[in-house]
Amino acid sequence: MGILLRYNYIMFTVLADMIAALGRSALFLGDVFLVVLRGRVRWGEVFKELHVQGVQSLGIVMLASLASGAVLAMQGRVMMERFGAKEFIAQMVALSLVRELSPVFTALVFSGKSGAGIASELATMTVNSQVQATRTLGVDPVEFLVVPRMLACLIALPILVVVSGLTGILGGYMIGVGEANIPSSFYMAQTIAAVGYPDFFCGFVKMFFFALLIGWVCCYKGFSTSGGSLGVGRATTQAVALSYILVIVSNTILTKFIIAIGGN
Amino acid sequence: MITISGVSKSFNGNLVLDGISLHVPAGELAVLMGLSGTGKSVLLQHMIGLIAPDAGSIRVDGTEVIELSERQLLLFRRKMGYLFQDNALYDFMTAGENLAFPLKEHTQLSAADIHTKVGRYLKMVDMQGVENKFPAELSGGMRKRVALARALIMDAKVLLCDEPTSGLDPIRSRDISKLIRDLSKKTGCTTIVTTHDMMNAFRIADRAFVLDKGKIVAQGTEKELKASAELFVQEFLQDQ
Ligand SMILES: Nc1ncnc2c1ncn2[C@@H]1O[C@H](COP(=O)(O)OP(=O)(O)OP(=O)(O)O)[C@@H](O)[C@H]1O
């Protein structure tokens, strides 16, 4: 009985903490929106961040996409040849990439590279009092440090997703044309014909949500750090882990939703 | 200039400040002494609106700080300088950019004027020529000086220094203390310095406050403190 009560108590405090954290992070996001709505965006800082985040993730996104496009085509070839439908490899690769793999893959890679970078930078600045110092210098730290990073996420991730889609298709092309001996012009035509407006819509909605979630989680975690350099490490790993979970879970919900509203 | 009355603050049920009252007249340099963890930094952060008290009033230069909104606080802080215990220089900016930052934000000065002013303030803290160095390339004492220059560069009327001498050797500590005294008197800004470094405290202070268990247990000049009947004050002074 005592154990049960104690267990309930722990569950209750954990739940209460979670709700409190959710409330604080919602207020934080509200602050971010207020700065944007007031038109106090520092575009110079946004472009600096964009450069950092884009460069951080570009190489690994291209490598991962090229490889997964190629693997898709290899596996696709095995499966399709069983049904005698080899000529559909191009469609399968392009559709899988645009609708699903590029947004999700890129978001995961982006969380691990740029998201971790954002969280650890902001966390370091928080524990070194640089965030507080910004306030004492009469500048809003959300405006100066957070909003540029979040906007850069929202711009960088879509660009990376497009790059990922293109390199992935290139990877598939290399296998489809080089190994499965599909004529190059046929492969290209099939790819272009396969991807329609709803597919772009599907990918676009996803990457917008992912960018918002990653930016929000990583900025908030970094900004609410305490406890020295240990805290920085903790905030960074938590930010990345939470980004992963949110991307994967929201992807499932979004996919269901997009198909339901006819984005099929 | 700075008048605090009845300020209390607790964190998670842990009472840190328990009805603090103190007054520092314009142009004076006051030192806030106390053991580690007694709430000196917390009190100093109240004065610039980084922490809101649970109760009490904080008046700085005629403004009731606790009534200010977040936006108004940002404006109010432009006339304040705050030196953080850990310097808090932006590590992604050079020393020169750190000093230029508040000027770029809040003034209409041209790039040339900003450059001149930055040079002048670096010279004032004896740090000429480090404009292009990043904080990581400077020693602890040098960073302190640069941070001090940044705190003063907006022509602060109030200067708050949190442990300016911690982590420095005795000679550097003395130099920094003296520098703060000189700058404070030269610019006429009202200054509060927190420290547990008694020797330097009395060397520079017009008046001193001793903080213990959330209360001001003694205040006055060196002589007055040494004559204090408060047991803690005697122990505190003797150990130095
Ligand atoms: N943001 C906060 N949340 C919770 N507790 C805090 C916070 N800030 C300070 N405290 C607590 O308040 C007390 C006083 O801290 P403070 O940093 O003001 O001490 P201090 O006198 O400046 O010590 P030191 O000489 O070591 O700098 C400490 O017990 C600390 O744990």
Ligand SMILES: [Mg+2]
């Ligand atoms: Mg302190």
